[in-house]
Amino acid sequence: MHILWRGDTLQRLRLVSGLILFTFAATHFINHALGLISVDWMHVVQQWRWVVTRSWPGTIVLLAALLTHASLGLYKLAGRATLRLPRWELVQIALGISIPFLLLPHIVNTRIAHVFFNVNDIYVYELAKLWPASALTQSLLLLIVWVHGCMGIHFWMRLYPPYRRVFPLLLTLAVLIPLASLGGFVVAGSNVAAAIEIPSVLDNLKVLTRWPNEAAGETLAWLRNLVRIEFAAVLAVVGGCLAWTYFARLAGPKVTVAYTSGPTVRVPQGPTLLEISRMSRVPHASVCGGRARCSTCRVRIERGSFDLPPPTFPEVVTLGSIGAPPNVRLACQIRPEHYLIVTRLLKSDTTGPEGAAIEEADSAGVEKTLAVMFVDLRDFTRLAEKRLPFDVVYVLNEFFGVVGAAITEHGGWIDKFLGDGLLAVFGQRDGIESGCRQALRTARDIDLALDHINAKLEAELGRPLAVGIGLDAGPLLLGRIGYGESVDFTVIGNPVNVASRLEALTKERDVQIILSRQVARQAEWEPPAEMTMHVDVRGVAEPLEVVQVGRGRELPAEVLAKRESEAETEKPAAWTAGFWGRR
Ligand code: FES
Numbered sequence: 001m002h003i004l005w006r007g008d009t010l011q012r013l014r015l016v017s018g019l020i021l022f023t024f025a026a027t028h029f030i031n032h033a034l035g036l037i038s039v040d041w042m043h044v045v046q047q048w049r050w051v052v053t054r055s056w057p058g059t060i061v062l063l064a065a066l067l068t069h070a071s072l073g074l075y076k077l078a079g080r081a082t083l084r085l086p087r088w089e090l091v092q093i094a095l096g097i098s099i100p101f102l103l104l105p106h107i108v109n110t111r112i113a114h115v116f117f118n119v120n121d122i123y124v125y126e127l128a129k130l131w132p133a134s135a136l137t138q139s140l141l142l143l144i145v146w147v148h149g150c151m152g153i154h155f156w157m158r159l160y161p162p163y164r165r166v167f168p169l170l171l172t173l174a175v176l177i178p179l180a181s182l183g184g185f186v187v188a189g190s191n192v193a194a195a196i197e198i199p200s201v202l203d204n205l206k207v208l209t210r211w212p213n214e215a216a217g218e219t220l221a222w223l224r225n226l227v228r229i230e231f232a233a234v235l236a237v238v239g240g241c242l243a244w245t246y247f248a249r250l251a252g253p254k255v256t257v258a259y260t261s262g263p264t265v266r267v268p269q270g271p272t273l274l275e276i277s278r279m280s281r282v283p284h285a286s287v288c289g290g291r292a293r294c295s296t297c298r299v300r301i302e303r304g305s306f307d308l309p310p311p312t313f314p315e316v317v318t319l320g321s322i323g324a325p326p327n328v329r330l331a332c333q334i335r336p337e338h339y340l341i342v343t344r345l346l347k348s349d350t351t352g353p354e355g356a357a358i359e360e361a362d363s364a365g366v367e368k369t370l371a372v373m374f375v376d377l378r379d380f381t382r383l384a385e386k387r388l389p390f391d392v393v394y395v396l397n398e399f400f401g402v403v404g405a406a407i408t409e410h411g412g413w414i415d416k417f418l419g420d421g422l423l424a425v426f427g428q429r430d431g432i433e434s435g436c437r438q439a440l441r442t443a444r445d446i447d448l449a450l451d452h453i454n455a456k457l458e459a460e461l462g463r464p465l466a467v468g469i470g471l472d473a474g475p476l477l478l479g480r481i482g483y484g485e486s487v488d489f490t491v492i493g494n495p496v497n498v499a500s501r502l503e504a505l506t507k508e509r510d511v512q513i514i515l516s517r518q519v520a521r522q523a524e525w526e527p528p529a530e531m532t533m534h535v536d537v538r539g540v541a542e543p544l545e546v547v548q549v550g551r552g553r554e555l556p557a558e559v560l561a562k563r564e565s566e567a568e569t570e571k572p573a574a575w576t577a578g579f580w581g582r583r
Contacts, residue, residue, distance in 0.1 A: 035184030081271030125209035131189030262413025290332035307338035376421035447552025470503030471515035
């Protein structure tokens, strides 16, 4: 299926109705531009256009397009879980909402006046009515309609590569048409206003256009107010739907979603995964704005894919177009109801609000106090020497699978993989105290998961896998570091070096975990004296007090017990901020 035609039926209806309305608006505005030549030329072309737009079929198509486009737009708005949207979408929604307030009175003045009061609403009638008192309002309507339509077409067409070739031409037209249209309106409007200053001309005009009498004029004025009030009432209903959905979800069940590069969030059930990312300020690419056309929001489901409903037809089409494997889904189409671990597969679109904000902050670097964990497989080099590369990759992936799941499950994120080890960071979302407890819980779970891996790979390994874990906490610099395409989000700072040294020390001390006293202190753990010692760490001036732990399962249960990550994300304030897009 062509990329421009993807999406569900409602999206296609909205698209087609929007294109019909845009075609009408474009020809209408080009007609205005003829005012630069003369009002007579405006009338000539207006009569041609009316052959189509004032015929019964034309009227039905236009009316259906207007009602369809407006009602589907409002329906979509009413169902949104968050207003934290890319700027272009927010602008388009705001423009779309403002159009009826200006357009409906204009329709009352022209088509309604023509149908119910037999007014001959040719250009000269409307110009005499509008100029100069309503000239600004009418110009504003023209610009809003034009920008709203051009934005819709641009963000739809940009998915189609050949569009880039014609973009300069279309952009030129997008600027010239409204300029010429406004120019025609100004010239024709001022000419008509000057002409009707002569009483006899005005009298003739009134006869020619069947100018509405006083009673008809009052009725039309009443209708103009009525349509504005009615649309305001419709907007109030949409606002009510948004509020009702918001409070219903706030009181309803929650779901936990863990991003493999962090964070882990707990949010109400109901929104799509893309909306969850936006609510939680997780940068997430979405070039088509969640219409199942672009596939840029795709994620790999690391855990929980069987709990998701099967893909709908639009999702199948878009995933099929990129040959996606079964565990890849579109974030804009899935609504998680069970625990999910996901990996975002494309870098976030920097035109999105969250992506842009984070990119700006990251390019300068942000300092944060975090917990750092180094995990390394012991003697893996020796183990790898005796095996085929495929077997080595298989074992490593099994190992990283369980370690990665433990890290993300406890609110951490993997900063980087380093051969047979990895560096993980905790506390970015929940603060350093929680981060240290999360890191200790992760260390305990890695130890327990090793039993499972060793049982599973017993025949292949010959001897059990063992790990060393080093933990430290302190100020780190988070930023995008690298060059060109290889720029990546990472952390640097002394705690990274210390955690690495402590991990190396685990082998020497024949223990599984060594953590700095700082980590224990932040986790509110007072270890017994026999577990502590002072060690010299390269790069640290003073001997460092550390705590050594034989196995992760020996860590005290009372320190690990509290699940502050979920408690944090369940706060209503977090959900409120996500909905309104508060920064
Ligand atoms: S397919 Fe485009 S945002 Fe999901």
